Amino acid sequence: DVVLTQTPxxxxxxxxxxxxxxxxxxxSLLHSNGNTYLNWLLQRPGQPPQLLxxxxxxxxxxxxNRFSGSGSGTDFTLKISGVEAEDLGVYYCVQxxxxxxxxxxxxxxxLK
Amino acid sequence: EVQLVESGGGLVQPKGSLKLSCAASGFxxxxxxxxxxxxxxxxxxxxxxxxxxxxxNYATYYADSVKDRFTISRDDxxxxxxxxxxxxxxxxxxxYYCTVVLGYWGQGVMxxxxx
Numbered sequence: 001d002v003v004l005t006q007t008p009x010x011x012x013x014x015x016x017x018x019x020x021x022x023x024x025x026x027x028s029l030l031h032s033n034g035n036t037y038l039n040w041l042l043q044r045p046g047q048p049p050q051l052l053x054x055x056x057x058x059x060x061x062x063x064x065n066r067f068s069g070s071g072s073g074t075d076f077t078l079k080i081s082g083v084e085a086e087d088l089g090v091y092y093c094v095q096x097x098x099x100x101x102x103x104x105x106x107x108x109x110x111l112k
Numbered sequence: 113e114v115q116l117v118e119s120g121g122g123l124v125q126p127k128g129s130l131k132l133s134c135a136a137s138g139f140x141x142x143x144x145x146x147x148x149x150x151x152x153x154x155x156x157x158x159x160x161x162x163x164x165x166x167x168x169n170y171a172t173y174y175a176d177s178v179k180d181r182f183t184i185s186r187d188d189x190x191x192x193x194x195x196x197x198x199x200x201x202x203x204x205x206x207x208y209y210c211t212v213v214l215g216y217w218g219q220g221v222m223x224x225x226x227x
Contacts, residue, residue, distance in 0.1 A: 039214060039215055041214075041215075048209055048217040048218065048219055048220055049157065049209075049217050050217070051215035051216065054215055060215070090156075092156070092157060094157075094214050096213070096214055099173060100159055100162070100173050100175075101147070101159055101162070101214055102159070103156060103157045103158070103159070105156055106156045106157075
C-alpha cells in the first residue's frame with residue numbers, strides 16, 4: 001500500500017501567519033490517465049472531514065482561496081496564506097491513485 | 113448538494129453484529145464508488161471497505177483487520193450503501209463514516225464494542 005507521510009505532525013501558528021504542510025508519498029501518485037488523485041481534508045474538532053483541495057491543487061467550491069495545494073509525483077504541499085481561527089483542526093492528505101486509498105497521519109494545526 | 117447520512121450504530125458486545133447504512137443524495141450515486149472509513153477515538157482515518165460502481169463490477173476492498181468479518185454492499189436503486197459487521201471486536205470501536213471519492217463525508221455513526 002502507498003504510505004503518505006505528513007509533516008509536521010503538529011503546527012503552531014498565530015492568526016494571520018502563513019503555514020505549509022507537507023505530504024510525501026512512498027510512490028508516485030501520477031495515474032496512467034494523467035491525473036494525480038491527491039486530496040487535502042480538514043477535520044475540525046467534533047466534525048467530519050471536509051474536502052479542501054482535490055487533484056493536488058483544485059480548490060473545492062466554497063473553500064476560501066487562502067488555501068492552496070501544489071506538488072507532483074511524490075511531494076505535495078498544502079499552504080494556508082494567513083491562518084484564521086476557523087482553520088484550526090487536523091489536516092489530512094489522502095490518495096486514491098493506487099488501490100487501496102490511503103491517508104496521511106494528519107497534521108494538527110493549533111494556535112500559538 | 114452531496115448528502116450522506118449514516119445510521120445503525122450503537123453499543124454491541126464482542127462477537128456481536130451490527131449493520132450500518134448510508135443514504136446518499138445529491139450526486140449520480142450509480143457512477144461512483146463508495147467507502148466506509150473509521151476513526152477510533154483520538155486517532156486518524158482508516159479505510160475499512162469500499163465498493164466500486166457497476167461499471168467496475170461492484171469490486172470490493174477490505175482492510176486486513178476486517179476481512180472475513182465485514183461485508184460492504186450497495187443498492188443503486190435506493191442510493192444506499194451498507195456495512196455488515198460480524199464477529200465484532202473491541203478494537204472495532206470507532207466513528208464510522210460513509211464517504212464518496214474520499215471527499216464528501218457523512219456525519220458519522222458511533223460503534224462501540226464492549227461487554
